[in-house]
Amino acid sequence: MKPHVARKRFGQNFLASPGVVARIVEAIQPQPDDTLVEIGPGLGALTEPLLARLDHLHVVEIDRDLIARLRQRFAPARLTIHEGDALRFDFATLAPILAPTLAPTPGPGLRVVGNLPYNISTPLLFHLARYAGAVRDMHFMLQREVVARMVAPPGGADYGRLSVMLQYRFEMERLFLVPPGAFNPAPKVESAVVRMTPRPPAALTAADTVLLGEVVQAAFAQRRKMLRNALREYLDETDWAVLGIDPMRRAEALTVDDYTRIANYLSVRTVR
Ligand code: SAM
Numbered sequence: 001m002k003p004h005v006a007r008k009r010f011g012q013n014f015l016a017s018p019g020v021v022a023r024i025v026e027a028i029q030p031q032p033d034d035t036l037v038e039i040g041p042g043l044g045a046l047t048e049p050l051l052a053r054l055d056h057l058h059v060v061e062i063d064r065d066l067i068a069r070l071r072q073r074f075a076p077a078r079l080t081i082h083e084g085d086a087l088r089f090d091f092a093t094l095a096p097i098l099a100p101t102l103a104p105t106p107g108p109g110l111r112v113v114g115n116l117p118y119n120i121s122t123p124l125l126f127h128l129a130r131y132a133g134a135v136r137d138m139h140f141m142l143q144r145e146v147v148a149r150m151v152a153p154p155g156g157a158d159y160g161r162l163s164v165m166l167q168y169r170f171e172m173e174r175l176f177l178v179p180p181g182a183f184n185p186a187p188k189v190e191s192a193v194v195r196m197t198p199r200p201p202a203a204l205t206a207a208d209t210v211l212l213g214e215v216v217q218a219a220f221a222q223r224r225k226m227l228r229n230a231l232r233e234y235l236d237e238t239d240w241a242v243l244g245i246d247p248m249r250r251a252e253a254l255t256v257d258d259y260t261r262i263a264n265y266l267s268v269r270t271v272r
Helices: 018-028 047-053 064-073 118-129 144-151 161-169 209-221 237-243 256-268
Strands: 035-039 057-061 079-083 110-115 135-143 170-178 191-198
Touching: 018 047, 018 110, 018 135, 018 170, 018 191, 035 047, 047 057, 057 064, 064 079, 118 135, 118 144, 118 161, 135 144, 135 170, 144 161, 144 170, 144 191, 161 170, 161 209, 161 256, 209 256, 237 256
Parallel strands: 035 057, 035 110, 057 079, 110 135
Antiparallel strands: 135 191, 170 191
């Protein structure tokens, strides 16, 4: 078989460092009966060591050439290949989404892993966040700057919509950095491995997560403006006073809890 030529449009940078692969697998700690899905298995750098520890593995891959190679290499009884776009894949088909009060944290549930295609990382993270109720944990390799935004605390330039929406649903942990030389071809950027673990149901206090998302989006769409202006469609001076939040601050100053309080306030406020 001819060597595979990496496709830029699919964000193909294949892991070529056995040491980094071993560290990632060690962080995941796969157990034989885990329900685990790998996004973008590529040439199998992670797939093979994961399968060595698992009874069975699901993968989602978009590149047909790579799928043909995976089919040749791994038996269907061990590896189920879902052919297509991970952005459209229904992860609930692999594990049921449970109501927040029943969600397993920790316990059974879907484990999601991947050295993700960096060109679609943000939409993919938002897509995956919808399945948090079905998930036990997720481990991803991503561009270092994206991981910085995912784990960012309030107050800095990295803190934004991605930070608030993911941190509302997950505990986030940056595990380690990975240099460009660990990949073939080497990307121009540094990478990092991140762990996301769904927060316990008691922590999910937003009455309406769609409204939460709207408010956060509106606040950060004009992040250089004062909240009074960025959220003027939602809140007036009286509202800010009731909430006890200074509207002269900017979006990056508010915590995830502040945003949740604002969304909950809006969901019950009577129209004046
Ligand atoms: N896991 C392999 C490794 O670590 O060497 C490959 C990682 S490479 C960064 C990203 C992989 O995701 C490639 O195999 C690519 O074809 C696949 N991919 C890209 N876009 C995808 C999409 N929308 N859905 C599913 N897989 C995708």
